[in-house]
Amino acid sequence: MLVINNYEEYKSYLGKELGVSNWHKIDQQQINKFADATLDHQWIHVDKEKAENEGPFKATIAHGYLTLSLIPYLWKQIADIRNLKMEINYGIKSFKFGQAVVVDSEVQLKAKLISIANLRGTTKVVVEAVLVIKGQAKPAYSGEVVFLYHFV
Template identity: 35%
Template sequence: MTSISVSSLRIVHGLPELLALKGQHVGTSGWMAITPQMVQAFADSTGDRQWIHLDAERAAKESPFGGTIAHGFLTLSLLPALSASTLSVQGTRMSINYGLNRVRFTAPVRVGKRVRLHLESADMEPERDGSVKMTWRSTIEIENEAKPACVAETLAKYYF
């Protein structure tokens, strides 16, 4: 895995501090480079071996992107690592990925570029099992690009 550059990790202590985040920009991760090795490993894992991801020579000649690009789902799969470098919720028994409400891949990520996450708390719902379901607005920015790579509404459950 490619390393993430240093960012300001926001540490939240317990449920009251987590609930106080509603509607706030929580933080921004450090930068992570998208390497050819990451793209190749993702292609090997998923079987998605389209030439726009793996064939640098052909992509430079034929694609509208001027070179190879990361898979959209590779970009999305970086959310756990980027989130962990942005926010730490202390005092939980466990937290789980609960899914996604909406995902859009708004711009391609050229191999060699760097991305980072902007995380915002959108909503929270107490659940019957004692957990809290959080809805996060997750925007993956591409360095020096006007449009983000991915905008997603992600869900997590925190058990205290």
């Protein structure tokens, strides 16, 4: 895991891959809980029998927004940003979904530092995020996430 203690250390990674997370299996229980939390019970996600018989993937698939919501969890496995007063998930940019994540697939986040700026004491970073699906050539998605850090 990458450990970053301050702005200067963070800046030294500009243009470089920051690392990859552990593999995370998305099972039906997680998909169902996400459906309950978001009130999105579309059959392609939660109806195993219908998805197997009528769906294009022959199985249920994870919600696209479920896979996006894993970014903070997976990011914490890549980088340990220390000496912070506060960290803010500031935004997402240019995300494209490449392919569906079929139930029981394992996914892994790859991160690369695209830009970093010191905005009067607030560090703004843009990280390229690619969600890889184990055994698949095409990623689930790729895009950029923006974090704000207030170092002590």
